[in-house]
Amino acid sequence: MHQTTLTITHKTLLSPAWWQINLESPKLAEQLAPGQFLLVQCTDPFTAYLRRPVFPMLIGSDQLALLLRPSSDAGLAWLLTRQVGDTLNVIGPLGQGFPKPTEEQHVCLISDSPALEPLLGQMQIALHNGSVVTMALQASRASRLYPISILPIAVELHVATLDGSMGQRGRLTPLLPDLLHWADVVYATGTMSFLHQLNQQATEIRLGHHTQFLYGLWPQQLFGCGLGACLSCVLPTKHGLKRACADGPVFDLGSVMTMSL
Numbered sequence: 001m002h003q004t005t006l007t008i009t010h011k012t013l014l015s016p017a018w019w020q021i022n023l024e025s026p027k028l029a030e031q032l033a034p035g036q037f038l039l040v041q042c043t044d045p046f047t048a049y050l051r052r053p054v055f056p057m058l059i060g061s062d063q064l065a066l067l068l069r070p071s072s073d074a075g076l077a078w079l080l081t082r083q084v085g086d087t088l089n090v091i092g093p094l095g096q097g098f099p100k101p102t103e104e105q106h107v108c109l110i111s112d113s114p115a116l117e118p119l120l121g122q123m124q125i126a127l128h129n130g131s132v133v134t135m136a137l138q139a140s141r142a143s144r145l146y147p148i149s150i151l152p153i154a155v156e157l158h159v160a161t162l163d164g165s166m167g168q169r170g171r172l173t174p175l176l177p178d179l180l181h182w183a184d185v186v187y188a189t190g191t192m193s194f195l196h197q198l199n200q201q202a203t204e205i206r207l208g209h210h211t212q213f214l215y216g217l218w219p220q221q222l223f224g225c226g227l228g229a230c231l232s233c234v235l236p237t238k239h240g241l242k243r244a245c246a247d248g249p250v251f252d253l254g255s256v257m258t259m260s261l
């Protein structure tokens, strides 16, 4: 972990609600695993010293990309206004990311959140390893979804929107048993209730024993300092109390006490 200043090299509109900004940093690109995060200083009049956790993905061997959407959070809204040539002060990489997918597995990537960067990073590694990849996404409406048209065609996609504006109307719930039966390993991001639902399904399907099967990214909205100091993110696991920001944010959900999900 170190503090550094990164320059924005590209800013691209991916779809009406999605921007990608690229940051050049060969050193961070070499160190970062999907699911690890950076604390970015987002300087705005209201939150001058509060850093925001962001989850970059790797682009090639020397670039990081941040996916940004319009946000009600003042810091993230400030970040979205940055332009090519601007600099960002960041600390990282922080936390423990997703384990690397091993070769030729059935990999399921699943989320009810638009914050997909860690799963896109896992997707790149899994495809490179020769794995078969399925991605299942849930959102309130089509405009809240990551622009799925730019995903690789090798990825089998399942989409559910609550208003039926894309894919199946409703939630992913009816698909979960089939997806979890098919998968060798599942990587998930999203809300706490979604992780809880996944964990319940995995417990039923794997008869209570599902360690090293379902990995979830702890929601970073629950982070205070993000540096392991304030203890606001502590959760009970079968291996004792853990800090989500420092010991996670990725956890094997089979080892997290169900009361904390």
Ligand code: FES
Residues within 6 Å of the ligand: 222, 223, 224, 225, 226, 227, 228, 229, 230, 231, 232, 233, 234, 243, 244, 245, 246
């Ligand atoms: S957010 Fe402060 S210890 Fe985790």
